[in-house]
Amino acid sequence: MLADMSGKLVTTIIGGGDSVAAVEKVSVADKMNHISIGGGASLELLEGKVLHGVAALDEAVAPIAV
Numbered sequence: 001m002l003a004d005m006s007g008k009l010v011t012t013i014i015g016g017g018d019s020v021a022a023v024e025k026v027s028v029a030d031k032m033n034h035i036s037i038g039g040g041a042s043l044e045l046l047e048g049k050v051l052h053g054v055a056a057l058d059e060a061v062a063p064i065a066v
Helices: 017-025 039-047 052-060
Strands: 013-015 034-036
Touching: 013 017, 013 039, 017 034, 017 039, 034 039
Parallel strands: 013 034
Antiparallel strands: none
């Protein structure tokens, strides 16, 4: 069902190792918008929580002067 909905004004996000394995097993992984093996981290990101690894990368990138 998600594979059929993907791209039709629906964003499909698969998170977690077992979920990734399931979409790969039925050969629809290429139809998903985003796949992450980090299930818990994916849920926290969708909840709006700050992920420390992502925050560290954001802080490490200095703005480019134009």
